[in-house]
Amino acid sequence: MADVVVLGAGVSGHTAALHLSRLLPSGNTITVVSPNSQWNWIPSNIWVGVGKMSKKQVVFPLAPVYKKKGVRFLQAKATAIRPVGDEESDRPGVDIEYTLPGKEGQTERIRYDYLINATGPQLKFGATPGLGPDGGNTVSVCTADHAIEASHSLKVAIERLKGGEKLTLVVGMGHGTCTCEGAAFEYVFNVDHELREAGVRDNARLVYLTNEAQLGDFGVDGMVFEERGFQTTSELWTGSLFRERGVEAILGAHVSRVEPGVVHYETLDGNHHTLEFDFGMLLPPFGGVALKAFDREGGEITDQLFAPSGFMKVDADYTPKPYEEWTAADWPKTYQAVGYDNIWAVGIAFAPPHQISRPRKSANGTVIAPSPPRTGMPSGVMGKTAAMSIADRIKKGPSAKNHDASMAAMGAACVASVGQGLTTGSAAAMTMLPVVPDYQKFPTGRDLADTRGEVGLAGHWVKLMLHYLFIYKAKALPLWQLIPE
Amino acid sequence: MADLSRAPLPTEATLRRRQSLVRQFFRFIAYDLRIMRMVLKGHSQDH
Incomplete structure (x- = not known):
């Protein structure tokens, strides 16, 4: 025993x-x-x-x-x-x-x-002075309570925009070594969606501030997709979304400190910059x-x-x-x-x-x-x-062999979904296999049959489905074990 | 600031396809099947 x-x-x-x-x-x-x-x-x-x-x-x-x-x-x-x-x-x-x-x-x-x-x-909000909701100058969505605070802060910004003010909203990574770029990517497009829904998008400047050197990197060195007989990149695919939605992007940035309403950051060329903002959601490093x-x-x-x-x-x-x-x-x-x-x-x-x-x-x-x-x-x-x-x-017994699950052999899905309801949402949905590229096995590092990105309502349905399925599974309700991880 | 002025913009037809209930229903099925295939190929490396 x-x-x-x-x-x-x-x-x-x-x-x-x-x-x-x-x-x-x-x-x-x-x-x-x-x-x-x-x-x-x-x-x-x-x-x-x-x-x-x-x-x-x-x-x-x-x-x-x-x-x-x-x-x-x-x-x-x-x-x-x-x-x-x-x-x-x-x-x-x-x-x-x-x-x-x-x-x-x-x-x-x-x-x-x-x-x-x-x-x-x-x-590690403390890695960047002034970062985070606890005594800092930005909000976060890392926990449910953080997310509630972010929602309130966003509502205040939207009310000000409705009053005719011109505001800058910044979303992204609060340090040069952050991870979870996909979450910030999803949040920035949700903010864009909220601003459009409130009819105030024209008054807002929306900026994605990231440590990624290229859009579409997502901390996994980007992806190559096969589409209509051509190989294309997640950089091009993501850039298209940013341009279409009018979201500006600052790349290769390390946020060094956040003062009330001002982000200080350094870019890969070594230059130091500031960005004034009225709403900021910046993720911490882990x-x-x-x-x-x-x-x-x-x-x-x-x-x-x-x-x-x-x-x-x-x-x-x-x-x-x-x-x-x-x-x-x-x-x-x-x-x-x-x-x-x-x-x-x-x-x-x-x-x-x-x-x-x-x-x-x-x-x-x-x-x-x-x-x-x-x-x-x-x-x-x-x-x-x-x-x-x-x-x-x-x-x-003690000689039993360990089971394997290398990230260089397993896949992952990332669905950045916006909106609510079954007919009005949309999503940028990506799958990749494997997560860690294997250039000895695949010329592009990943299996092109399973590494794909697409935009549309279907991705939103997938995200909704995953929400309900994984909560069902986590509650250990009947047959939970049949739902794959 | 990244220069996105040369990033490809979707056409009106593409935007319509992204919201088409019929087309998206089939994309939903395709996405789910792809996830299941990934699970079978990668998540079960020895089990």
């Missing part, structure tokens, strides 16, 4: 916990540790951020789901891992600190036989959730388990090498932690071996390099894969 602990209840951790609950024989325990009491379908935060959905539509409480599936849920945050136990016990443990109302601040050490680290991102690691005697071994970024080191090739030498094989397959065969790190929590997009520095040496996206579909697949590896180890 084994005790499995899952740290985090986002897409990756929650998926892992649900699959473990169906795969493990009774007698084994599954414990989920998450500081949040609710599950959030984060892709739909974009719609909350423009007032098209309420918070209630994108979150639900975790405790009843875990109760139904026989999973122990501790509303707490993990603070330290003790992978070889401590002076009291040889069993590995995790230190947790409760966030549950009434137990806040209480600490406990829980023991595990198998651990999945799915702690997700730390939102870091790993602060977790320390200790050996049996209490000596700190954090740097053995974690990269300096705070992400956990797994079975990737972390050898520093030039961009030209990067290969798909550098990317992890099993997500098993370095040095510990009973720990896995999945979703945003694992340390990627390098960027996917070509990293660049400004003429002044400032790093302006989109970080690799590893959210959504890939996160869910990694969670399921770790759960399957653990279930096999428990059922078949």
